[in-house]
Amino acid sequence: MRCDEVTALLPALVDGEPVGFEAERHVETCLRCQAELARYRRLLRTLSLLRSRYVVPTPGLLADTLAVITEATEYGARRTLLSGRRLAYAGAIGGSALAAGATAVVLIARSRKRALSLAG
């Protein structure tokens, strides 16, 4: 294998991922590719050190973040309340309609009964 072919595999090899026997054997015998692999190892080591290097947040951002959560929670609560009221209104309207329907059915039944008794 040629160095340029092996170089493309080094970002995977640096994690210990299998990249094929030929490529691995090439690295074992090629000083240039070994140096390149060492660069990737150094790169990974440096990247891992960034984990404990903190970036200072913008002043006031913590307070703003807590305020955003409060606002969203209150908005959610208002919406829940509104939807609850909507449900109550819909229930009341539905109940009234049902009661009116039942009354109508009773009235019709009575009038029919009366008509039948008069006819009989």
Place this chain on the structure above:
Amino acid sequence: MDEGELVGAARGGDRQAFDELVRRTFVDTFTLARRLTGNEEDARDVVQDAYLRAWKGIGKFRGDAAFSTWLYRITANAASSSVQRRRRHRAEPFADDFEPADAAAEQSVSQGAESAEALDRISAALDDLPAKLRTVVVLKDVYGMSHEAIAEELGISVSAAKVRLHRARRKLRDLLYEEGVQANAV
């Protein structure tokens, strides 16, 4: 109260307990958001979005992993959404091209990778990466997340996550080291 107790209280709807968790993890989360987005402005939005999602979803947090790990995943997801939103509005910052290698960066990293200057250089190089590549390399090589977790949070396959990671490493290597391997040698 320790973190476990705070999480338990927050899961029960205790807002003060959740606020304390926010205070304890804020710098870490902001740092991750800053590294994922590459700029302060987006990091601010991402961190607020992440904590809002965390508050809404705390009831579903089972405690299998540490709270900070769970929060990393939420932050990664929020950053990914932010990138997608930006891509819809702006095209240019997410092109795969970036500035060529910086000789000073190469010198700094090759002479002593652990120096503060080298860390500054590598941070700057990360900021110069396209967002898609930066996200994967930050989550894997800086925060040690698994390929599987990264793939899940970004909504991509594990193999796609690996391809992005390898591309990101190559680009970082190109950006930080002046000399590459000569083609056709050996």
